[in-house]
Amino acid sequence: MTMKPITGKVLRVFPQDTNTDEMISGKYKYDELDLNKLAVHTFESIDPDFYTDSKRTENPIIVAKSNFGCGSSREQAPQVIAACGAVCVIAESFARIFYRNGFNIGLPLIECAGIAEKVHNGDELKINLENGQIKNVTTGEQYDSSPIPEFMQELLDSGGLLRYLKEKDGYGADQ
Secondary structure: OOOOOEEEEEEEEEEOOOEEOOOOOOHHHHHOOHHHHHHHHOOOOOOHHHHHHHHHHOOOEEEEEEOOOOOOOOOOHHHHHHHOOEEEEEEEEHHHHHHHHHHHHOOOEOOOOOHHHOOOOOOOOEEOOOEEEEEEOOOEEEEEEEOOOHHHHHHHHHHOHHHHHOOOOOOOOOO
16 A cells, blocks of 8 residues: 655644634534535634635645644544645644544544644645655655554545445455
């Protein structure tokens, strides 16, 4: 399996403990199922310009301090981030359920110690998912990230859990 490198620009650097309620408010998730319509409200309580800026940025990358995606386990949180066009999220650490939900929908999540202090909005990054290296094209610096587990790479390669299961003919497929 060969994972293609990801190239994009840092759209935002979020603080520690950015939670799923800040990503997409629960008041929207019950009335709207269309992810493109939900995406308009992504981060609106803490960053009203996020959606508009995400649509103006080619291959936006989100960066965050530790515990990104904490709070309630709403699966819409990584879904609306992806619907905004984000090609990946790099954080110092993720809440575990957000981490799994991200891979389940095919959104790459990369853990990299100290990343939020090393990059800035607008920096161009090139990420090699196979060896975990992140190159800041803007500054020339390089950072090492935690490797993505092989099974999670398989989920990404398939485009998420449901597509993976379809490719493998369901849950009971021999591997």
